[in-house]
Amino acid sequence: MRVQVKTFGALTDILEKEFYTTAADTEELLTVLSSQHTALSHRKLLIAVNNTIINKPVVLQENDVVALMPPYSGG
Template sequence: MTITLKYFGLIADITNTNEELYSLEKSDFTTNDLIKELNKRYIGLQNISFAIAVNKSITTTAINLNNNDIIALLPPFAGG
């Protein structure tokens, strides 16, 4: 199963990319599982907070990921 990860702002700086394809080895992979793996892969992510959007919908709970999902990691942003 493959998902697309999109990174913005400081997160793109930490990962050195704006987007990458990510292969999932198990079918019951959740957003929490993804964050754990990304924290291991990109140590700098452990020190910042960010929101997660799955297919353009921000989620605050762990949800199961599916093939071809698009996951965006969004840094905090200020409005005005």
């Protein structure tokens, strides 16, 4: 499926801020991006699909929006 990917924080130093790509699910998306950008393979990420943070792989639908974010902490 063709999805829109948005990145935030320090991830914008590795990936474009916003781009389109194809992937069947979030696990495939991360595998492909990590193979293309080795700096991603060692980072912990928060992933949101259509504004909902996920904790396990999700099957992607055409035109879903996937947000990749560094972990956040509050204070």
